[in-house]
Amino acid sequence: MFEFLIKKLKAHPRKIVFTEGTDPRILEASARLLSGTFLTPVLVGNADEITKAAEEAGFNIRGAEIMDPAIFPDMDKMVALMVELRKGKMTEEQCRKSLSQANYFGTMLVKMGYADALLGGATYSTADTVRPALQIIKTKPGSKIVSSCFIMVRPSATGENEVLAMADCAINIKPTEDELVEIAVETARTAKVFGIDPKVAFLSYSTLGSGKGEDVDKMRNACEKAKAAMPDVPVDGEFQFDAAVSPVVAKTKHITSSVGGHANTFIFPDINAGNIGYKICQRMGNFDAYGPILQGLNAPINDLSRGCNALEVYSMAIITAGLVD
Numbered sequence: 200m201f202e203f204l205i206k207k208l209k210a211h212p213r214k215i216v217f218t219e220g221t222d223p224r225i226l227e228a229s230a231r232l233l234s235g236t237f238l239t240p241v242l243v244g245n246a247d248e249i250t251k252a253a254e255e256a257g258f259n260i261r262g263a264e265i266m267d268p269a270i271f272p273d274m275d276k277m278v279a280l281m282v283e284l285r286k287g288k289m290t291e292e293q294c295r296k297s298l299s300q301a302n303y304f305g306t307m308l309v310k311m312g313y314a315d316a317l318l319g320g321a322t323y324s325t326a327d328t329v330r331p332a333l334q335i336i337k338t339k340p341g342s343k344i345v346s347s348c349f350i351m352v353r354p355s356a357t358g359e360n361e362v363l364a365m366a367d368c369a370i371n372i373k374p375t376e377d378e379l380v381e382i383a384v385e386t387a388r389t390a391k392v393f394g395i396d397p398k399v400a401f402l403s404y405s406t407l408g409s410g411k412g413e414d415v416d417k418m419r420n421a422c423e424k425a426k427a428a429m430p431d432v433p434v435d436g437e438f439q440f441d442a443a444v445s446p447v448v449a450k451t452k453h454i455t456s457s458v459g460g461h462a463n464t465f466i467f468p469d470i471n472a473g474n475i476g477y478k479i480c481q482r483m484g485n486f487d488a489y490g491p492i493l494q495g496l497n498a499p500i501n502d503l504s505r506g507c508n509a510l511e512v513y514s515m516a517i518i519t520a521g522l523v524d
């Protein structure tokens with residue numbers, strides 16, 4: 200599934216920071232990465248503890264770099280840079296304290312060029328993984344917000360994978376109309392990277408006015424703006440999920456566009472719907488969930504679900520570093 204990214208990495212090998220250096224899933228994924236030569240793990244933590252955890256779990260991590268904030272020789276330089284980047288929002292003392300933690304330290308390793316990418320969140324919550332990136336790395340030029348999407352993959356009977364994109368399931372709690380437009384544009388772009396020809400549905404509890412309410416209006420208005428923002432991509436809504444994916448239901452609910460019944464890129468109204476929706480798909484629909492893949496951030500940093508397994512860590516590491524420009 201991600202061979203195209205491995206090929207890219209083989210041409211330009213990278214280093215990726217893992218903020219949870221002693222987690223067995225991270226160690227297993229690192230061992231697997233080290234058996235290739237395209238992505239070097241940089242494990243954050245105490246070297247003795249990491250080595251012991253790897254030995255106990257039976258994983259060979261020879262070749263991985265280990266970076267321990269407690270003995271990092273350039274810590275003063277790192278603190279000074281973080282104080283400058285936080286522009287009066289954090290004191291030197293607050294920055295030094297933050298940098299003793301793997302999430303902030305790892306993010307600064309990327310900022311300072313010690314590594315190319317970062318993957319965290321095996322035990323850190325999404326908020327604690329993403330906040331340092333929002334504060335230090337910031338949005339890339341042209342983006343107003345950082346958002347996220349999941350690439351959902353399920354093998355089909357034909358042997359071809361069924362691949363969907365879902366957003367925003369992890370970052371923006373209650374996106375505004377304009378934020379939903381930005382999320383849709385970024386998600387259509389991400390979908391294309393993963394071989395999806397996007398058909399974007401704005402989801403709701405209403406299909407084309409069948410239900411009333413502020414949230415329906417928000418999705419309908421955002422959908423109209425998204426159509427204007429990406430005229431070359433099929434976009435439609437507001438749709439209920441069944442009308443978005445079932446051609447029969449789409450016909451019954453009088454949808455005439457090519458998106459109805461055939462959507463593969465889903466924009467949820469808020470994080471409640473998005474997070475619950477992708478997890479239902481993953482746990483009851485047998486989809487593998489890759490993400491949350493952050494969009495609009497000025498460096499390749501990604502989060503994991505704490506429910507992830509080692510294979511998902513391995514794949515997300517390749518996705519994260521493979522998306523380096």
Ligand SMILES: CC(C)(COP(=O)(O)OP(=O)(O)OC[C@H]1O[C@@H](n2cnc3c(N)ncnc32)[C@H](O)[C@@H]1OP(=O)(O)O)[C@@H](O)C(=O)NCCC(=O)NCCS
Pocket residue numbers: 288325326327329330333334338343344345346368369370371372470474491
């Ligand atoms: C992402 C999240 C952690 C940010 O929350 P927060 O840290 O409380 O946010 P704050 O408002 O204090 O902002 C912190 C910084 O991030 C920036 N920021 C916050 N959300 C942002 C976004 N979506 N895009 C870009 N920047 C953002 C703020 O501008 C601020 O920058 P500054 O400190 O330089 O001024 C929060 O939106 C969140 O908790 N989201 C849900 C995460 C979650 O639980 N997901 C479910 C499981 S995946």
Ligand SMILES: CC(=O)OP(=O)(O)O
Pocket residue numbers: 320324325368369474490491503504505506
């Ligand atoms: C993405 C997500 O839901 O993360 P977690 O399961 O860690 O909360």
